[in-house]
Amino acid sequence: MVKRHELPAPHQLPPILPLVLYSGARRWTASPDLAGLIAPCPPGMEFLQAQQRYLLLDVMKLLKADPDFSNVVVALLCLRQQQTPQQIMKLIVSISRWMRGKPSIQLQRSMLRWVRSSLPEGLGKTTMYTKGEAKMKVDPPDFDTFVELISGGWKMAGMQEILQRVLERRFGALPEQYLKQMEHANEEAFNLWADRVAEELSLEAIFADGPED
Numbered sequence: 001m002v003k004r005h006e007l008p009a010p011h012q013l014p015p016i017l018p019l020v021l022y023s024g025a026r027r028w029t030a031s032p033d034l035a036g037l038i039a040p041c042p043p044g045m046e047f048l049q050a051q052q053r054y055l056l057l058d059v060m061k062l063l064k065a066d067p068d069f070s071n072v073v074v075a076l077l078c079l080r081q082q083q084t085p086q087q088i089m090k091l092i093v094s095i096s097r098w099m100r101g102k103p104s105i106q107l108q109r110s111m112l113r114w115v116r117s118s119l120p121e122g123l124g125k126t127t128m129y130t131k132g133e134a135k136m137k138v139d140p141p142d143f144d145t146f147v148e149l150i151s152g153g154w155k156m157a158g159m160q161e162i163l164q165r166v167l168e169r170r171f172g173a174l175p176e177q178y179l180k181q182m183e184h185a186n187e188e189a190f191n192l193w194a195d196r197v198a199e200e201l202s203l204e205a206i207f208a209d210g211p212e213d
Contacts, residue, residue: 018054023081027059072098076111079118088119090183093157158189163197171203178207 001014008014022028031037034052041049059081062074069075075094095115099108145164160182167174182190196206 003199016052018052020054020056021077022056022057023059023077025060032056069094076118079115089156093160093183097157107136156185156187156190159187161186163190163193165195167203167206170197174203178203181207 006014018034033054034050034054038049057077059077062071063078063081066074069078069091072095075091076100079088079091092115095111099111109136164174164179164182167178182193193206
């Protein structure tokens, strides 16, 4: 930083923000001070030990506080904790919505690297999983590149927003089951539902077929 002339002030180091990212199931009980994590030292060395607090990011605690991932930081941190394609795509949509604000290019690239490293292999494949006694089929979009994945999530979020607005103007507040169907849908399903809206079908007929078999 000295050679690149990036110090915030002459002969001074930049501020330090110590972070601890914790994703365990048990409650974090360690000392919030760095000094409390260091073993006792020989007499006379106490003043040489680090004295600093750190910021704890408890993923499970954050997830409980924000289950809908309205906070993009929570969405990014929770991405590696999700087990089903629906959960992953919900996070992708949340992140894509936040990126509509066009953050700096450097921040976008950092976010893309984080999400790319967090995605499981085979995301684009059709996946069957059991939810209680009902089986659900999920068809995440088969994107060729990660940038297209983010753009696709953005597109799905926009299609859902428009369709939901049109349906609510016609039918009022939508039942939770239909909101879930839209949340898990691909582009083909949205196009099908849009055609049925144009045909002035009932709400039940519009959603007669969808991601849920």
